[in-house]
Amino acid sequence: MHDLAFAVNGEQRSLQVEPRELLIDVLRNQLGLTGTKRSCDVQVCGACTVLVDGQPTSACSTLAVEADGCAVQTIEGLAKDGRMDRIQQAFLDHGALQCGFCTPGFVMAVHALLTQHEKPDDATIRHYLHGNICRCTGYVKIIEAVKSLV
Amino acid sequence: MLLRRFDLHKPETLPALFDLLDRHGEEASVLAGGTELLIALKARVLHYPHLISLKAIAGLADIVDAGDCISIGALATHDAIARHPLVCRYLPGYAALSDNIANIRVRCAGTLGGNLCFAEPHADPPAMLAALGARLRLQSATGSRECAMADFIHGDFETDRQPGEILTAILVPKPVSGHRAAYRCYGASHRPVAGGAAAITMDEAGKCSAAAFWIGAVCGRPVALEQAALGVIGMDRAEIAQALPALIAPEIEALEASDDNHGAGDYKRHLAQTMLLRAAQAANTVAA
Numbered sequence: 342m343h344d345l346a347f348a349v350n351g352e353q354r355s356l357q358v359e360p361r362e363l364l365i366d367v368l369r370n371q372l373g374l375t376g377t378k379r380s381c382d383v384q385v386c387g388a389c390t391v392l393v394d395g396q397p398t399s400a401c402s403t404l405a406v407e408a409d410g411c412a413v414q415t416i417e418g419l420a421k422d423g424r425m426d427r428i429q430q431a432f433l434d435h436g437a438l439q440c441g442f443c444t445p446g447f448v449m450a451v452h453a454l455l456t457q458h459e460k461p462d463d464a465t466i467r468h469y470l471h472g473n474i475c476r477c478t479g480y481v482k483i484i485e486a487v488k489s490l491v
Numbered sequence: 492m493l494l495r496r497f498d499l500h501k502p503e504t505l506p507a508l509f510d511l512l513d514r515h516g517e518e519a520s521v522l523a524g525g526t527e528l529l530i531a532l533k534a535r536v537l538h539y540p541h542l543i544s545l546k547a548i549a550g551l552a553d554i555v556d557a558g559d560c561i562s563i564g565a566l567a568t569h570d571a572i573a574r575h576p577l578v579c580r581y582l583p584g585y586a587a588l589s590d591n592i593a594n595i596r597v598r599c600a601g602t603l604g605g606n607l608c609f610a611e612p613h614a615d616p617p618a619m620l621a622a623l624g625a626r627l628r629l630q631s632a633t634g635s636r637e638c639a640m641a642d643f644i645h646g647d648f649e650t651d652r653q654p655g656e657i658l659t660a661i662l663v664p665k666p667v668s669g670h671r672a673a674y675r676c677y678g679a680s681h682r683p684v685a686g687g688a689a690a691i692t693m694d695e696a697g698k699c700s701a702a703a704f705w706i707g708a709v710c711g712r713p714v715a716l717e718q719a720a721l722g723v724i725g726m727d728r729a730e731i732a733q734a735l736p737a738l739i740a741p742e743i744e745a746l747e748a749s750d751d752n753h754g755a756g757d758y759k760r761h762l763a764q765t766m767l768l769r770a771a772q773a774a775n776t777v778a779a
Contacts, residue, residue: 342498358586359496360496360497360542361493361494361495361497361501363494366493382525382533384593384594384596384597384681385594385681387596390596393549396599396600397595397596397599398596398599398600399596399597399600401531402525402526402529402530402600403525403529403600404499404525404529406499407503407525407544407546412531431759450595453595468590469595471594471595472593472594472595472596472597472681473594
């Protein structure tokens with residue numbers, strides 16, 4: 342077993358994990374943070390996107406021990422005092438979701454995008470979100486939601 | 492899927508790494524970014540009782556000016572490479588390639604060294620690095636050696652890396668005056684089905700003095716279009732543009748493109764031709 346000490350949504354957590362355990366399973370099964378979704382399991386769809394030290398990361402294909410000493414942000418960490426953050430609110434305002442399964446991953450990816458690019462143009466937004474897949478709504482409303490924040 | 496059990500080692504120095512490689516031999520695999528290896532371990536097509544992470548070894552991700560070349564540490568991620576000022580300045584075609592690999596999560600985690608050593612044939616970097624004349628630095632407990640990128644990949648998932656060796660750096664020559672390189676690829680589901688890399692050097696009289704054309708992803712290793720590259724020597728830009736489709740046709744026709752779930756062989760040859768011509772068109776222009 343390996344020690345895993347990391348900050349999850351600003352809260353310090355200490356666990357013991359096997360090397361083979363994946364970040365998504367620790368988040369969902371041990372910490373109860375089920376907002377992070379498993380879908381393709383091969384780093385293609387983006388549903389499991391979380392931020393590790395600010396970097397967009399596929400939690401399904403990351404060893405949990407590799408997050409030792411890191412700051413991990415998940416969808417659960419965004420709302421404050423019962424109020425959604427501005428990215429979540431923009432998705433709601435623009436109807437940028439249908440079934441919602443891909444939405445946590447999209448929102449976390451947009452978080453990283455807007456941290457790296459203060460005013461991304463259309464091409465930058467589309468390029469950055471190219472690896473997040475939505476099978477319900479298409480992408481028009483998602484792009485509109487992001488553009489409303491720029 | 493749950494991975495099979497393994498021990499994870501995190502050496503902090505190269506001697507400690509080489510000791511682990513020696514001790515565990517074929518029971519161990521090196522772990523870099525994990526974007527390829529973890530997928531294979533999850534699918535249980537591979538299993539190693541020992542994984543040796545390289546991430547705690549200082550300096551392996553550095554990108555530095557090494558005089559006549561840019562030295563890219565094997566652990567540099569595609570995203571770090573795409574945004575590095577030295578790469579953007581000296582190797583803009585390669586920076587563009589790095590910025591288009593798979594998706595942002597793979598680019599942030601995946602390393603160039605891991606990509607090359609895993610040698611998944613559906614990859615972007617090998618063909619372009621071969622066209623750029625890159626050399627790979629391999630180190631072991633007994634010393635270090637260099638291998639040309641053109642010779643490094645032997646076939647599907649097979650490389651020139653020997654037991655006990657690790658790839659530490661990719662050395663990409665700085666371009667000479669008049670050199671321009673570009674890469675174009677077509678792919679579905681985040682891997683290239685076919686890629687074309689072109690590097691063209693024009694002399695002061697406006698004639699081509701050197702060229703390299705490489706096809707990637709269609710078979711187990713990148714393939715040089717050697718006759719076409721020789722054929723454009725001495726031509727001006729307009730002549731290259733006019734002659735290239737016919738010049739590359741025989742070597743494209745001879746590509747050993749395999750039928751797989753990325754497409755049929757003849758379809759891949761068609762894509763390879765199209766991607767190479769697009770890359771050559773981009774390389775056959777005056778730098779902006």
